Each structure stands twice: as C-alpha cells, then as structure tokens.
Amino acid sequence: MRRLLALALATAALALAPDAFAAGAPAGTGVEMPWWAWPLILFVVCFFLGIVAVPAGVGGGVLFVPIVGGFFPFHLDFVRGAGLLVALASALSAGPSLLRSGFANLRLALPLAVVASASSIVGAMMGLALPTNVVQVALGVTILGIVALMAAAKRSEFPEVAKPDAISVALGMHGVLHDPATGRDMPWQVHRTPLGLGIFFFIGILAGMFGLGAGWANLPALNLLMGAPLKVSAGTSSFILSLVDSSAAWVYIHKGAVLPMIAVPSVIGMMLGAKIGARLLKVLPAATVRKLVLGLLAFAGVRALLKGLGIWN
Amino acid sequence: MTGTGQPDSDQERYARLLAIGTNAGLAMLVVLFGIYMLGVLDPHVPHERLPEIWHLPSGEFLELARLEAGWGWTARLRHADILTLLGIVTLAFCSVPCLLAVMPIYWRSRQRMLFAICGLEVAVITLAASGLLSVGH
Numbered sequence: 001m002r003r004l005l006a007l008a009l010a011t012a013a014l015a016l017a018p019d020a021f022a023a024g025a026p027a028g029t030g031v032e033m034p035w036w037a038w039p040l041i042l043f044v045v046c047f048f049l050g051i052v053a054v055p056a057g058v059g060g061g062v063l064f065v066p067i068v069g070g071f072f073p074f075h076l077d078f079v080r081g082a083g084l085l086v087a088l089a090s091a092l093s094a095g096p097s098l099l100r101s102g103f104a105n106l107r108l109a110l111p112l113a114v115v116a117s118a119s120s121i122v123g124a125m126m127g128l129a130l131p132t133n134v135v136q137v138a139l140g141v142t143i144l145g146i147v148a149l150m151a152a153a154k155r156s157e158f159p160e161v162a163k164p165d166a167i168s169v170a171l172g173m174h175g176v177l178h179d180p181a182t183g184r185d186m187p188w189q190v191h192r193t194p195l196g197l198g199i200f201f202f203i204g205i206l207a208g209m210f211g212l213g214a215g216w217a218n219l220p221a222l223n224l225l226m227g228a229p230l231k232v233s234a235g236t237s238s239f240i241l242s243l244v245d246s247s248a249a250w251v252y253i254h255k256g257a258v259l260p261m262i263a264v265p266s267v268i269g270m271m272l273g274a275k276i277g278a279r280l281l282k283v284l285p286a287a288t289v290r291k292l293v294l295g296l297l298a299f300a301g302v303r304a305l306l307k308g309l310g311i312w313n
Numbered sequence: 314m315t316g317t318g319q320p321d322s323d324q325e326r327y328a329r330l331l332a333i334g335t336n337a338g339l340a341m342l343v344v345l346f347g348i349y350m351l352g353v354l355d356p357h358v359p360h361e362r363l364p365e366i367w368h369l370p371s372g373e374f375l376e377l378a379r380l381e382a383g384w385g386w387t388a389r390l391r392h393a394d395i396l397t398l399l400g401i402v403t404l405a406f407c408s409v410p411c412l413l414a415v416m417p418i419y420w421r422s423r424q425r426m427l428f429a430i431c432g433l434e435v436a437v438i439t440l441a442a443s444g445l446l447s448v449g450h
Contacts, residue, residue, distance in 0.1 A: 035360045039350075073364070077371040088404060092335040099328035106324055106415070110430045117437045121446060132370065171426055242331075242408055243434060249405045250441035253398070254383050257371035260397035261363055264346040271339075 042072065043265040046086070050273020055286040056293035058150070059241075060270040061087030061213030063293065066143045066300035069136075070307060074262055076132055076139075080211030081252035082263040084245050087213030089267045090274065091241035103235025107172045108190065108228060113243040115197050116204030116214075120244045123208025124251035133308045139210050140305025146216050147298045153220050161227035164189040168226075177229050190226040199225065200240075208248035213241050323415040330414050334407025342400030349393035357392035383444035402442075409438055 049063045065083040069076050098104035127135055164174065174189040190196075199221045207214040218237035222228045228236065252258050277284075306312035348354055358366070358378045366377050375382060380389075389395045412431045419428040440446065 033364070035364055036350075038364065074367050075370055075374070078367060078374075081371075085401060085404070089335075089339065092331065092404060092407065093339070095335070096328040096332040099324045099331070102324070104324075106321075106327060107427060110427060110434065114430055114434045114437065117434060117441075121437070121441050125446060128371070171430075172424060243438070246405050246408050247438050247441045249401075250438070250444075251446060252371075253402065253405065254444040254447040255371050256375040256378075256380055256382055258398070258401055259363075259367060259374075260346060260349060260394055260401070261360075262367070263401065264342055264397060268343065268346075 038072070039261055039265040042068065042262065043269040046266045046269030047273040047276075050270040050275075051277040051280065052289055052293050053270075054274055054277030055281055055284040056290040057286070058290075058293055058297070059087060059213035059215040060090055060274065061211065061245075062143075062146060062216055063297065063300075064266060064270065065211050066139065066297065066304050068266070069139070070300050070303035074259075076135060077128065077252075077255070077257040078259045078262050080127060081249070081257035081259070082266045083211035083213075084207075084249045084252060085258065085263045086266050086270050087207075087211075087241055088245035088249055089271060091213070091238050091245065093271065094238050095242050098235040098239055101235070102175065102178060103231050104239035105173075105175050105228075105232055105236050106239075108175070108222075108232070109236045109239050109243075111167075111171055111173070111193075112196060112200045112222075113240045116200040116207070116240065116244045117247040119201045119204030120208035120248040121251055123205035123210075124248040125208075126205070127209035127211075128251065128255050128257065133310065135209070136304050136308025138308075140301050140303070140308055142206060142210060142212075143297060143301030143304060146212075147294050147301060149220070150216055151294055153224070155220075155223055155230055158186065158188070158229045159223065159227040161189050161191050163191065165191050165193050167193040175232070177232055186229070188227075188229050188232060190222075190228050192226055196221060196226045204244055204248075207241075207244050208251070211248070211252070214244065215241060323418045326418065327411045327415050330411040331407065334410065335404065338400055338403035338407055340400075341403055342397070345393070345397040345400050349397050352393075354391065354393035354396065356394040357389050358394060382447050406438070406442060409435055 045068070046064065049067065050060055053060045053063055061083045064086050065079055068074065068082070069079040072079070095104065099106065168174065168190045173193065174187070177186045177188055179186060203214045203217045203221065206212065206217070215237050218240055219233050222233035222237055223230055249258070303312060349356060357380070366374055369377065380386060386395050386398060390399070412435050416428055416431045419431065
C-alpha cells in the first residue's frame with residue numbers, strides 16, 4: 001500500500017523533473033534533452049496520473065492540463081489540445097458499457113450535450129484567441145476553484161425529485177436504474193432542467209477553453225442540481241464529455257494545436273494507467289489518494305496562476 | 314432503460330457503433346504513432362526539431378512548420394506525423410454515425426424533439442469539423 005502511495009508521489013516528482021531539466025534552456029524549451037525523452041516522460045507521468053485518477057474520482061483531463069502545462073516545456077495550446085483528447089478517449093472508451101448498463105442515459109445526456117457542445121466551440125475559440133498569460137491565469141483560478149468544489153461538494157445516492165419539470169417530461173429525461181446488488185429497479189426523474197441547461201452552457205465554455213474534461217462540474221450539476229441518481233449522473237457525465245470534447249477537439253485540430261508527439265503518448269499512458277487504477281480500486285486507500293491528488297492539483301493550479309502572472313516561469 | 318434492466322434499442326445501437334468507432338480510432342492511433350516513432354515514414358517536422366518549436370503558440374508552430382490551418386494537413390498524409398492525425402480525427406468524429414443511427418428510432422417512436430436534438434448535435438460537431446470556425450491568435 002505504502003509502495004503504491006509512493007508511486008503516486010513519484011508522479012508529482014516526475015511531473016516536476018522535466019522542468020528542472022529544461023531550466024537552462026532558452027525559454028524553457030527543453031532542447032538539451034533528446035527529443036524522444038519528452039514523449040517517454042510524458043507517457044510515464046500520464047500512466048501514473050491514470051492510476052491515481054480512478055481511486056481519486058478525478059477525470060484524467062483535469063489532472064493533465066495543469067500538471068503538464070505547468071511542468072513541461074510545451075506551449076499551453078498543445079497541452080490543452082492533448083488534454084481534450086485524453087478526456088475524449090477516456091469518455092469514448094467508457095461510453096459503450098455505460099450505455100448498455102443504463103448508467104449513461106441518452107435522453108438525459110443529449111439536450112445537455114447539445115448546449116455544452118456548442119459552447120465548448122466558443123470556449124475553444126476564445127482560449128486560442130486570448131493571450132497565453134491570460135489563459136494561464138484563468139486556468140490557475142479555475143483549477144483552484146475545482147479543488148475547492150471537489151473538496152466541499154457532497155453527493156446524493158438517490159436525490160428526491162418530487163415533481164419533474166415540463167421540459168424533462170417532454171424530452172423523456174427519466175428512466176429506471178437497475179441495481180444489480182439488490183436486483184431492484186428504481187425509477188428516477190429530474191427537475192430544474194432550464195437551470196441545468198444554463199449551467200451546462202458555462203461548463204462547455206470552460207471545457208473548450210482549458211481542454212479540461214468537465215466531469216468535476218457535470219457530476220454535481222446532474223446529481224445535486226437536477227436530481228439524477230449518483231450512478232446515472234456519473235455515467236451520463238462521462239458520456240456527455242464524449243460529445244462536448246469532440247466538438248472542442250475539432251477547433252484545436254484545425255488550429256494545429258494537436259501535436260501527435262504530445263497527444264498520443266498522453267492518451268495511451270492515461271488509458272493504460274486508468275485500467276491499472278480500476279484494478280487497484282479495492283486495495284488503494286481512496287480517501288488518502290484523493291487528498292493527495294487534490295493537493296497535487298492545488299499545487300499545479302498555483303503554478304499555473306503564478307506562471308500566468310509572470311511570477312514563477 | 315426499461316424496467317427489466319435491459320438497455321433500450323437507442324442505447325444499444327449507439328453503444329454498438331460507439332464501440333466500433335472508438336476501437337478503430339484507438340487502434341489507428343497506436344499503429345500510426347508506432348510508424349511515426351519508428352521512422353517507417355518520414356515526418357513532415359523532423360523529430361529532433363520538435364523541441365525547438367513546441368514551446369511556441371500553435372499559430373507560430375504552423376508557420377514555422379509550413380503547415381496550413383484547417384484541412385490543409387490532408388495534402389501531406391504521406392508524412393508519418395500528419396498521418397497520425399487520422400486516428401485523432403476518427404476519435405473526434407466517431408460520435409456522429411452513432412447519433413445518425415439513433416435518429417430513425419426517435420422518428421419512428423414519434424420523439425420528434427429528441428430527433429431534432431440529435432440532428433442539432435450532428436450539426437454542431439460537423440460545423441466544428443468543417444474548419445469554418447477556426448480563428449487565429
């Protein structure tokens with residue numbers, strides 16, 4: 001157990017190490033290292049991020065952008081492009097089993113995904129048009145906000161929804177959750193759909209602008225605001241990401257902000273790590289890992305903020 | 314989902330196509346990246362030059378690498394780094410066939426609003442994929 005925790009700590013150390021290597025190079029370009037070292041280090045870091053992301057209950061994309069953006073020599077454009085692909089690939093891979101199990105619900109997801117997809121394009125365009133230091137500062141503030149939200153947010157296994165709203169009824173945003181543990185079928189419905197659509201508009205902008213997977217925001221919006229059961233919220237949140245990140249990814253692809261040398265090792269490393277993380281779910285102390293990851297995320301947020309302000313380059 | 318715990322036909326159809334598209338995209342990504350890393354095909358930007366330019370904004374990177382924004386990269390698919398983008402765009406587009414496939418289910422079951430929402434989502438992703446919305450620094 002301690003070894004596994006040490007591995008997680010090594011993730012932080014590895015994330016910091018490349019920057020130390022690059023410190024002597026002009027503008028932190030890392031040119032004094034062989035070209036192949038960077039994708040290799042990136043793969044290793046993403047592999048460990050993938051391992052800790054699962055027990056911490058954090059999406060890979062939200063860890064990837066601030067950590068790689070803060071401590072690797074790549075421009076933030078490429079980091080955000082790769083971050084979107086990391087989140088997209090994870091969401092797409094999980095999609096089929098989530099849909100078949102009913103934990104992701106198409107009727108619940110589609111109206112919210114349309115709004116967030118459209119706004120993620122706006123967010124991506126804004127993110128690529130704004131000066132880099134402005135985006136860095138905004139990223140730092142957003143990451144610190146995410147840490148606060150994740151540390152404070154409560155979850156409700158099966159929220160009570162006394163009366164569904166007219167829009168959710170018209171769109172069929174309800175279902176029956178089959179619990180394999182008890183064998184029971186539990187009907188669910190949602191409310192406050194107009195407010196949910198508004199929240200998802202802003203979530204899409206943040207997802208597109210920073211290349212973050214937005215599960216940290218989707219989940220409380222679906223669960224606490226709209227009243228979907230926790231398992232349905234988690235599954236549907238992941239499924240929504242597969243549509244939202246697709247739209248934003250295209251903007252990054254067309255702007256040349258997706259560099260295969262950065263994006264592909266990140267995607268493969270994160271996905272392999274997540275598979276290991278899922279298997280270690282029973283043996284890893286989830287609460288401790290979560291605290292560790294939130295600490296790492298807070299550190300990366302401060303780094304992004306100070307980098308954007310020109311205090312810590 | 315129905316009360317029997319079985320997935321509805323729209324979910325099942327979407328899931329089946331999504332699994333095919335995702336697996337194809339990921340397989341392409343791994344194989345084409347292997348070709349790129351092993352130097353089987355020459356890259357458009359030499360490997361050793363990347364650390365000199367990947368710290369630049371994407372607009373400057375494109376300029377220095379003599380690449381065009383939008384769909385211009387498709388003219389250079391003989392280069393391994395550009396070829397790898399095929400795996401990436403497959404992942405970024407694989408939701409569209411799934412959405413198109415569930416639309417007839419919603420039409421037949423008279424769920425016209427869901428039918429329209431699916432069409433709207435297809436339009437949004439297709440608009441983003443068209444490259445018409447790309448902006449510069």
